[in-house]
Amino acid sequence: MRIDATDVRKTYGDVTALDGLSLSVPSGSTFGIIGTNGAGKSTLFRLLVGHDRPDAGTVSVGGTDVTEDGRRVRRRVGYLPEHVGFPDGLTGREALGVHRAIRGLPKDERIAEAIERVGLTADEADRRVSGYSNGMQRRLGLATVLLPDPDVLVLDEPTAGLDPRGVDEFHAIVEDITAETDATVVFCSHVLPEVERLCDRAAVLHDGRVRAAGPVDELAAGADAGDPETGHGETASRSGRGRGDLRAAFRRAIGDDAARGARTDTEEVAP
Numbered sequence: 001m002r003i004d005a006t007d008v009r010k011t012y013g014d015v016t017a018l019d020g021l022s023l024s025v026p027s028g029s030t031f032g033i034i035g036t037n038g039a040g041k042s043t044l045f046r047l048l049v050g051h052d053r054p055d056a057g058t059v060s061v062g063g064t065d066v067t068e069d070g071r072r073v074r075r076r077v078g079y080l081p082e083h084v085g086f087p088d089g090l091t092g093r094e095a096l097g098v099h100r101a102i103r104g105l106p107k108d109e110r111i112a113e114a115i116e117r118v119g120l121t122a123d124e125a126d127r128r129v130s131g132y133s134n135g136m137q138r139r140l141g142l143a144t145v146l147l148p149d150p151d152v153l154v155l156d157e158p159t160a161g162l163d164p165r166g167v168d169e170f171h172a173i174v175e176d177i178t179a180e181t182d183a184t185v186v187f188c189s190h191v192l193p194e195v196e197r198l199c200d201r202a203a204v205l206h207d208g209r210v211r212a213a214g215p216v217d218e219l220a221a222g223a224d225a226g227d228p229e230t231g232h233g234e235t236a237s238r239s240g241r242g243r244g245d246l247r248a249a250f251r252r253a254i255g256d257d258a259a260r261g262a263r264t265d266t267e268e269v270a271p
């Protein structure tokens with residue numbers, strides 16, 4: 001399912017979080033949103049899943065306007081917010097059962113499938129969530145998102161706070177999902193190598209606007225990625241993932257001053 005945001009504005013009091021943002025995510029792509037703190041990434045994601053409304057502009061998922069029919073969109077979109085809480089007294093499997101019931105999903109067998117897909121063992125799934133590591137909680141969060149077999153996955157900084165092994169394991173899970181399903185995956189990250197590894201397309205968000213967007217290879221090679229509203233073609237290929245220098249693209253897009261001090265890797269970006 002494709003995603004389109006057109007001339008989107010969103011303010012919170014005096015703060016303009018999104019300032020005329022336009023973006024297109026082709027169906028089936030794995031799309032990375034890169035941005036500094038406060039760029040507007042989480043705000044955009046909340047609008048994509050209908051948890052908030054734009055002040056102006058439109059957001060549509062699979063051709064459905066999110067403001068007009070948020071329920072329909074939420075049925076097809078799995079959203080993993082940056083922070084997910086689970087009731088401590090429940091096991092992972094029970095927490096998934098609660099999610100299944102809340103969403104009115106009929107089949108219990110999807111729970112075992114989701115557990116397997118995120119690499120939790122049956123033993124781990126039967127432990128209480130209170131004893132889970134950060135990485136296990138993230139995987140359980142992803143499992144809740146996968147339960148309804150969504151067409152679109154929206155992941156807000158899914159690897160933030162994970163250790164390198166946890167990051168690697170999470171990447172492998174996302175790679176499996178993108179290889180085995182047609183799901184459109186959108187996630188945001190400060191970590192540019194992560195976007196290069198996982199994404200075929202990316203956009204640089206800064207001060208509530210898209211500053212550059214296009215195939216990762218082209219962005220990294222410094223090509224003019226063109227119009228962020230239309231992108232390049234309707235269906236992205238997952239071949240030829242980015243192998244270039246996204247860091248330079250990020251800098252070009254937001255300017256050296258803004259890029260200086262932004263954390264985009266394990267180190268600060270040098271001036």
Ligand SMILES: Nc1ncnc2c1ncn2[C@@H]1O[C@H](COP(=O)(O)OP(=O)(O)OP(=O)(O)O)[C@@H](O)[C@H]1O
Nearest residue numbers: 012015016017035036037038039040041042043044
């Ligand atoms: N509920 C809110 N009330 C007031 N201001 C908000 C609210 N949500 C976001 N903002 C402001 O909107 C701007 C964009 O915030 P947002 O959380 O979307 O950025 P972000 O790119 O996700 O940042 P981060 O990487 O730090 O999570 C920021 O200036 C933020 O302070």
